[in-house]
Amino acid sequence: MKKLLVGSLLVLLAACSKVNMESYDQIKTGMSYTEVKKVLGEADKCEDKLANTQCIWGDEDKHIKVNFVADAAVYFDHKGLIPGQ
Template sequence: MSLRNLALLSVCVLLAACSKVNQDNYAKLKAGMPKAEVESLLGSPTECSGAIGITSCNWGDEKVFISVQYAGDKVMMFSGQGLK
């Protein structure tokens, strides 16, 4: 394995280990929290969708994720799966 490939592999492993989608950050979520504060905690969402003032945003993938539902720009409810 070349030094370049080894360096790239190391960076990928470190990025995966530093995911903000984890149990510690999930425990910090609270109903009524502003959307900007959630994004400060979790980073930019993977995807968002919504209608009529209700927005749902997800962080992570189909196995490990945090999902937050907003009314306006305040957390209404949230859920998570596969968090460590």
């Protein structure tokens, strides 16, 4: 029974993922990390580089990547997202 419950919760969490085209379309140039986090939730990974911070939501196959300079989104892209899903 526990396995069924855990499996159901994992499916539910995956269905609630904010890594989708609808969320991606809400990201705009100039948004702060806090504003992006309101749309996508906490980033799965952030890495500080020379003059920017790059954050990724999702995994290698399906993700949204946002680059911030001085806490403002300057570049963002996605991989594996399908319009309408």
